[in-house]
Amino acid sequence: MPQPQTSSPGQGQRFDWWAAPAAASQPGRPAPPPPPVHTPAARSAHADAVPPQPVAPAPAAAAAPVAPVLPVTVLPDAAPAVVDSSTEVYRAVQASEAFQAIxxxxxxxxxxxxxxxxxxxxxxxxxQAAAPGVMRSQVAGPVNVAWLLGLLQFASTFLLTWLYARNARTKRDRAALELRWDTQDALR
Structure with a gap:
């Protein structure tokens, strides 16, 4: 029995044909093309019966917001300096004792x-490299020292993750949140 041939979509076919029913339910969208046919004879018959769909151009990306132009103060015998209050706020936060403690x-x-x-x-x-004989010694049944140490690697990873989360929650999160609130208040 011959196997059906699969191929990638050709010219005029869409790559997202499996998502077509969801797209068709949206008003104002054209009906999606039928899914690709996988046999050579059906493919050529399908290509003759259905003209290729034109590909719509991608919508233009939204223009990025333009940052406001800040006044520039030119000092004699010095490079121009830009006055930016948010930069000063963040520098003050970075120099604060609370940030340094966190x-x-x-x-x-x-x-x-x-x-x-x-x-x-x-x-x-x-x-593993220096003492393969020790690593092959049996601990219990089919479990040897290498398997035991490998499993302990996983256990220690989970333990350290839990310890880090607990440490952050008990020692740093509240202070960091208070510092964030103070920073947001200073930026307003």
């Missing part, structure tokens, strides 16, 4: 934990 709390957790996890992973890889 950043320090983040780094105090992430850097040591990332280093410990990377060391744990590299220890596993080095043990």
């Amino acid at each position: 950043k320090l709390g983040y780094r105090a957790f992430v850097f040591p934990v990332s280093g410990a996890f990377l060391g744990w992973y590299l220890l596993y890889v080095a043990a």
Whole structure:
């Protein structure tokens, strides 16, 4: 029994024929073309019976909003400086003690934990390369040391994800949200 041939849509056929019923339900849209036919004889008969549909040009992209032009103050013997109040607000936030405390709390957790996890992973890889006999030793039934350490990699990943979420929720999220509210108030 011959297998039906499949092909990609030809010229004039749409690539999204499977989404045509949803598109047809929208008012003002033309009816979608029929789905492509997969046998050579039916394809040529279909091509003779249905003229190719013209492809509509894509709608023009909405124009991006134009940023307001800010006044420029020219100082003698200096480069022109642009006065921007939002830049000053963000610089003040970055220099604030609250932001520095949030950043320090983040780094105090992430850097040591990332280093410990990377060391744990590299220890596993080095043990595979340096001591294959130890890694092949059976622990329980078909489970050997390599399988056990590999499964512990997954367990430690989930544990570290939970610890990070708990650390962020208890130590940094409230302070970061308050700093965000203060920043938004300063920008108004």
